[in-house]
Amino acid sequence: MSKQKIYLDHAATTPMSAEVFEKMKPFFSDTFGNPSAVYAEGRRAKAAVETAREQAARSLNAKPEEIYFTSGGSESDNWAIKGIAFSLQDKGRHIITTAIEHPAVLNTCHFLEKLGYEITYLPVDPCGLVSVQTLQNAIREDTILVSIMMANNEIGTIEPIKALAETAHENGVLFHTDAVQAFGNVPIDVTDLGVDMLSLSGHKFYGPKGTGILFCRQGVKLESLIHGGKQESGVRAGTENTAGIVGIGEACECAVKQLSENCIHERELTQFLIDQLTKIPGIYLTGHPDLRLPGNASFYFEDIHSEALMTALDLDGIEVSGGSACTAGSINPSHVLKAIGLNDEQARNALRLTVGRENTLDEMKQTVLSIQNIIERMQ
Numbered sequence: 001m002s003k004q005k006i007y008l009d010h011a012a013t014t015p016m017s018a019e020v021f022e023k024m025k026p027f028f029s030d031t032f033g034n035p036s037a038v039y040a041e042g043r044r045a046k047a048a049v050e051t052a053r054e055q056a057a058r059s060l061n062a063k064p065e066e067i068y069f070t071s072g073g074s075e076s077d078n079w080a081i082k083g084i085a086f087s088l089q090d091k092g093r094h095i096i097t098t099a100i101e102h103p104a105v106l107n108t109c110h111f112l113e114k115l116g117y118e119i120t121y122l123p124v125d126p127c128g129l130v131s132v133q134t135l136q137n138a139i140r141e142d143t144i145l146v147s148i149m150m151a152n153n154e155i156g157t158i159e160p161i162k163a164l165a166e167t168a169h170e171n172g173v174l175f176h177t178d179a180v181q182a183f184g185n186v187p188i189d190v191t192d193l194g195v196d197m198l199s200l201s202g203h204k205f206y207g208p209k210g211t212g213i214l215f216c217r218q219g220v221k222l223e224s225l226i227h228g229g230k231q232e233s234g235v236r237a238g239t240e241n242t243a244g245i246v247g248i249g250e251a252c253e254c255a256v257k258q259l260s261e262n263c264i265h266e267r268e269l270t271q272f273l274i275d276q277l278t279k280i281p282g283i284y285l286t287g288h289p290d291l292r293l294p295g296n297a298s299f300y301f302e303d304i305h306s307e308a309l310m311t312a313l314d315l316d317g318i319e320v321s322g323g324s325a326c327t328a329g330s331i332n333p334s335h336v337l338k339a340i341g342l343n344d345e346q347a348r349n350a351l352r353l354t355v356g357r358e359n360t361l362d363e364m365k366q367t368v369l370s371i372q373n374i375i376e377r378m379q
């Protein structure tokens with residue numbers, strides 16, 4: 001008999017919620033019309049897209065005209081960074097980001113370096129925090145954009161985005177944040193935060209894969225990456241992914257409704273994991289002790305091989321990850337763990353447990369037991 005699985009990799013992706021799936025279903029069958037069409041079927045699809053835009057806008061305290069639907073977090077990050085790089089290239093060609101960003105930001109910046117842009121990768125402290133002073137010192141006359149993630153996908157550290165955005169603005173520089181990990185786990189109000197652009201990914205908050213949002217403040221001129229038809233106010237071409245858009249809109253609304261309950265639940269579970277696992281000799285917490293995502297429990301090991309541990313956990317039906325999904329399978333040590341000061345060996349031996357709303361305390365107890373047993377066997 002197969003064991004019940006315990007899924008602890010919500011930072012990689014979340015299961016789509018039943019409510020979201022129900023809302024999407026008609027748009028795969030009956031309501032298939034092109035939202036740009038004039039007849040009733042098309043108008044129904046169009047109305048559904050605009051309802052989703054309003055749901056997304058409400059969930060961020062933005063205006064519907066400031067919400068653009070994309071194919072995911074990666075596209076939103078690419079668009080924000082390249083879009084500003086291209087539209088402001090005559091003003092300057094210097095961009096500031098951090099050493100701990102997701103590859104969707106880092107590799108976009110590496111691409112721009114090949115085109116002649118200069119990028120500053122800000123360091124972080126041992127807890128993964130970016131300091132306002134470090135940002136202030138890095139801003140130059142030709143800086144056009146600052147892009148700093150709201151919460152890190154590996155270690156869960158939450159950055160002081162409001163203060164960082166303020167610093168950028170005091171110097172006349174635009175500010176983008178990758179809030180893919182934060183949304184649904186941290187309250188987000190774009191008006192209060194003062195950010196100019198913000199990226200979201202549907203599948204990280206119980207919505208469909210292949211859907212994303214870019215919030216772009218009215219008045220910020222962003223060059224298009226996808227040229228063609230007049231969809232998304234003429235700045236992002238292509239027939240809308242109606243079902244996906246309906247799904248991410250609904251997922252936005254659910255995420256905000258369940259935010260506080262979700263946070264309390266996740267915090268209780270991760271606190272248990274952190275308390276129990278750091279009792280084991282050779283296991284250390286990574287990231288900030290308090291300023292961290294409620295669902296993130298991440299560790300590094302001294303003298304324990306995380307690959308072997310993860311394989312053994314998989315046999316017990318427990319699904320976890322090393323650094324992040326995007327570095328899984330690669331033998332390279334995590335760039336995030338290196339940036340917080342771990343050596344190669346430590347940075348290779350990472351374990352990330354990310355919990356979600358469907359996890360239970362009982363599952364955490366089983367996970368801790370399983371890890372204890374595996375480590376004993378390994379020694």
Ligand SMILES: *Cc1c(COP(=O)(O)O)cnc(C)c1O
Pocket residue numbers: 011012071072073074075077102104149151152153178180181201202203204210211212
């Ligand atoms: C998952 C993730 C992305 C990429 O989102 P996709 O929708 O999978 O393209 C970007 N940034 C962060 C921080 C992420 O965790």
